Amino acid sequence: MSASRPLHFSKMHGAGNDFVVIDLRGGQPAPPAALVRTLGDRHFGVGFDQLLTIEDSHALDCVARYRIWNGDGSPAQQCGNGARCVAAWLRRDGAATGSRFRIDSPAGVIDVECLPDGRYSLGMGRPVFVPARVPFHAGGDAPVHELLVEGSPLRFGVASMGNPHAVVEVDNVDAAPVHRLGPALQARPEFPEGVNVGFAQVLARDRIRLRVFERGAGETLACGSGACAAVAVLVRQGRVDRAVQVELPGGTLAITWPADDAPITMAGPATFVFEGEFAVATP
Numbered sequence: 303m304s305a306s307r308p309l310h311f312s313k314m315h316g317a318g319n320d321f322v323v324i325d326l327r328g329g330q331p332a333p334p335a336a337l338v339r340t341l342g343d344r345h346f347g348v349g350f351d352q353l354l355t356i357e358d359s360h361a362l363d364c365v366a367r368y369r370i371w372n373g374d375g376s377p378a379q380q381c382g383n384g385a386r387c388v389a390a391w392l393r394r395d396g397a398a399t400g401s402r403f404r405i406d407s408p409a410g411v412i413d414v415e416c417l418p419d420g421r422y423s424l425g426m427g428r429p430v431f432v433p434a435r436v437p438f439h440a441g442g443d444a445p446v447h448e449l450l451v452e453g454s455p456l457r458f459g460v461a462s463m464g465n466p467h468a469v470v471e472v473d474n475v476d477a478a479p480v481h482r483l484g485p486a487l488q489a490r491p492e493f494p495e496g497v498n499v500g501f502a503q504v505l506a507r508d509r510i511r512l513r514v515f516e517r518g519a520g521e522t523l524a525c526g527s528g529a530c531a532a533v534a535v536l537v538r539q540g541r542v543d544r545a546v547q548v549e550l551p552g553g554t555l556a557i558t559w560p561a562d563d564a565p566i567t568m569a570g571p572a573t574f575v576f577e578g579e580f581a582v583a584t585p
């Protein structure tokens with residue numbers, strides 16, 4: 303029987319997008335990819351869409367830094383639902399005081415506001431549409447791109463929220479071929495760093511439904527950066543206004559993009575589920 307040491311974690315979710323949060327402040331090393339994969343396994347581990355590590359921030363005005371790992375062990379630059387859970391975790395920890403503070407994400411500093419109704423409102427930065435910066439290596443800086451996918455033309459928009467997104471508009475998200483077209487688009491060489499693929503159904507100019515097949519995690523019940531990217535792409539295509547309720551399978555996020563040169567704001571819940579200890583094998 304190999305020895306092991308306990309690793310304390312918090313299990314959380316943001317609109318059903320679930321996370322394991324571990325505290326690595328004090329200079330503890332990042333978890334090896336093998337541990338991330340084991341911890342993320344829903345049979346041999348705890349299970350999560352993403353692992354979030356809380357770390358010391360080098361930015362003076364930030365309460366903490368955090369990093370993001372997908373279930374397949376790959377790092378990510380942005381996680382909107384995860385950022386809200388980090389904010390809630392820091393409030394409960396006492397590291398964050400007051401209703402406004404800043405956290406340091408791999409994609410940059412995020413302004414947090416704790417709303418009276420218990421939701422968290424976050425400044426998610428400006429969307430980037432320049433293909434080379436998504437990155438997406440095909441076509442120019444157009445609102446709509448088209449690729450031949452599995453023999454049929456597929457039209458979509460692209461945007462980076464710090465992480466890459468493609469957004470496909472569909473008539474009915476329930477019937478969308480999410481688990482076929484999601485992996486097919488992710489496998490394209492035009493997306494050299496992979497891509498999160500959103501399938502959006504426009505219900506009204508201020509309301510959409512969205513399903514997201516995430517890079518490194520598959521379909522999740524919600525994707526915060528995906529909701530931001532979907533609104534940005536659809537605003538640019540003239541399909542929605544600038545304040546949109548995004549209905550995802552796990553819950554609803556309020557996305558606002560006041561102007562092209564303004565950051566996108568995302569508001570939504572962050573929920574603690576349980577605390578636990580994971581037995582990490584020691585050599």
Ligand SMILES: N[C@H](CCC[C@H](N)C(=O)O)C(=O)O
Nearest residue numbers: 378381382383465517526527
């Ligand atoms: N799978 C994403 C990271 C998690 C994003 C999502 N969970 C969110 O809430 O934004 C990527 O590799 O870019």
